[in-house]
Structures are given as structure tokens and as C-alpha cells.
Amino acid sequence: MRSALFDLDGTLLDTAPDFYRIICELAELYQQPTPLYQEIRQVASNGGRAMLTQAFGDQFSRNEESWLNEFLNRYRESPVKDGTLFEGFKEALEWLETQQIPWGVVTNKPRSMTDKVLEQLGLTERCSVSICPDEVKLAKPDPEGILLAIDKISASTAQTLYFGDHVRDIEAGRRAGVKTVACSFGYLAEGEDTASWSADFTLEKSADLKTFLIQHFDQQGSADV
Template sequence: MTAARKERGFPCVVLFDLDGTLLDSAPDMLATVDAMRAARGRGPMAMETLRPVVSKGARAMTAAAFPDIPAEERNQWIPEFLEIYERELGKHGTLFDGIDAMLHALEAAGSAWGIVTNKPEYLARQLMPMLGWETRCAILIGGDTLAERKPHPLPLLHAAQVLGVTPDDCVYVGDDERDIMAARAAEMRSVVALWGYRLHEDDPMAWQGDVLVETPHALCDAHAWPER
């Protein structure tokens, strides 16, 4: 037990998912789909209906907002979704409680941190100065930065390579099964962010993450991170 605790500590590098892990962006997403619904003569959408699918991406969110519309038609609305979302970006969402303290704890320990998200890079990059992260975030990889996106391991492996570390030096933190799949495929340790967005039927225990964490505050403790 004592030896195991000695192997725990803040990782050399922590890579994070963005939406549902660092940022509660559901309010921005809700404003986006509500604008789309209003343009089609529909009323606002309930947050509790949209929130579970935010980490699944634009197609999942438009499906939740317009379940009666065939997927082929809805998918043609993705450029509209992204255009409206860019206008709403950062206006309504906030960091999850405890994220700022966690990032400061990592930095105080000498750990570097970055973001690997499936959000288009141009949108994620616009958020960095809004959050004050443009000089703090060591690397930012979006869903369209490389030829593959999560759950493929390439974005995580590329991030480690650019930062000059091995996958074993890194931990990936995410709230969606795709995040943990990508980490496993990259042979990178992982943290399941239980505070994020999940469908009712999702079973985070089945994702095989190294540790499951209830709140960002818990990760201010070096011993909460996966063993190395």
C-alpha cells in the first residue's frame, strides 16, 4: 500500500479533453441549437435533453435538437451549427468548478498540460485567450488538426511527440468513452472525468480507465492521479 502511494504523483504531462472535461460548454451549445430551432419555428430546447450528448459532437446535438428530421438532412446543417456556435463561443459556458485550482496545482508541481479535443481546432483556439490559456496550454490539437481524431490514438501520440515525452509520461483526462479508448490505444494512462457529459445508459466503469474521479478538486491531490 505504501509503495503504491509512492508511485503516485502529478504526471509529467496531462492532456485534457475540452468540452465536458475542462469547460462546461453546454450553455453555448444550447444557445446554438436554440437559434437553429427558432429559425425553423420551434421553441427552446431543454438543457437536460442536450447536455448528455454535448461530448458526442455536432451531429449528436443536432439529432437531439431535431429528432424528427432524417439524419441525411440534419447532417447538411452542420456548417450552420458551426457558424452559429462560433458566434456564441465562450459567451455562456464556464469552467467546471475546481478546474482552475487543478491547473494551478499541476503548474506548481512542474507539470505541463495541453488539450486534445475533437472540436475543430479553429474553434478551440479561439477559446484560449478567452480563458487566459494562450500561454499556459502547452499544446492544442483539434479534431481536424491531424488525419485522425479520437478514439484513434494518433492525436494523443502526436501531442506526446511534440512535447518530447513518451506516452508513459502522460495522462489523458476525458469524460467520454472515446477519450478512454484513445488513451488505451496510445498506451497512455487515463482519468475518467465523472463530472462531464454522459448518456444515462453510459457505464464509465466499463470504459477501463485507470481511475475515475468525481470532481476536478480531487485532482489537486497528487495521490489522486493514476499510478505509474
């Protein structure tokens, strides 16, 4: 069976605006300079600790646990206010569903946060499978999560595409034996080149996802890989 699996932050969802909103709240709370949005966006795929380090530098290192806990608590309370699907993904997911091609999420985001984000964006019932670190022994770049997702939806590794915006996503997909798609529209560090990741494909614009899927999945139930 064909399937399409996605990383969450920076691939399926543009969640950086919500991360930035909370960073700005912390800047005001702790009387720190407000960082630029792009500074936070480019490290968003690396998690809260990386974003706080980027935003506040040495001040964060001196108050690491308390500031990180405040960030996480605020994010849990309000994970989706400004974030949304990337441009073009609404149409692409609808196309997958009309073709009866299951799609899912394999993320390093904890289950409690993943469920809340998917629910608030109305994706819970549409998503055929979601795998978080809670369900595996090793998170990405280990392939366990991708392989578990494929098993749960009875898909084939040879007919699965995995999309990600970080080198660990591509490594996980490659080790799982699926075709990998580097999403260069995601949360890449300044100057980072997805060509060095050795992905099977590169998707430069999120708006092109539907066209990409149509080109690589035919109508008879096989994958052009």
C-alpha cells in the same frame, strides 16, 4: 517528464451551456420546441450533428445540412459566452503550473474553434500543447493525437495522464499507452456507466481534480502510476 492531457468539451471545459444557447436560438429561428438543457448536455461530446438530432429529431433530418451549417456558423461567431472551466479546474491547472508539469489538450474539435475557445478563456499561453483533428490523420479513438502531444512536449507515456468524458477518449489513451482517467462529471448519456470503459481511474467530481493530481504526481518529477 510528467504531463496531464485533457479532452476539451465535457472534460476541461463546460461548453454545453454555449451549445444549448445556440440550440435555443435555432429553435426560435425554425419555430421548433425548445429542448431541455439536460437532453443536449448528455450528447454534447458527440458533436453538433448529435445535438441537433437530439433537439429536433425528424425536422433536423429533413434540413440537416442547412441547420447544421447555421449551428456551426453561430458557434464560430460566439463560442464562449456561458461556458467556463469545470469547477476545481482553475486550481488544478494552477497547481500543475507551479509544479512545472505541462498540461495540454487533445480534442476532436477543429483547430479554428479550439483556438478561439482557448483564447477567450485565457488558456492559450498556459496550455503547453493542443492537438486537433487538423494535425493528425486519424482522430480519437485513434491514439495519434495523444502520441503527437506527448512528443511535442517531450513527455513520457508512462508518466502521462489523459482525461476524457467519452469512451473514445479512454480507448485512445489506452492505445497510446498512457494512464486514462474517465471523467464521469462530463457529458455522459443517461444511464451510461464509465466502469464499462476500463479506464485506469475515474474522477467523479471535477472539484476533486487537484487532489487527484497531487495523489498521482509526487514532487520529485515522477508519476505514481
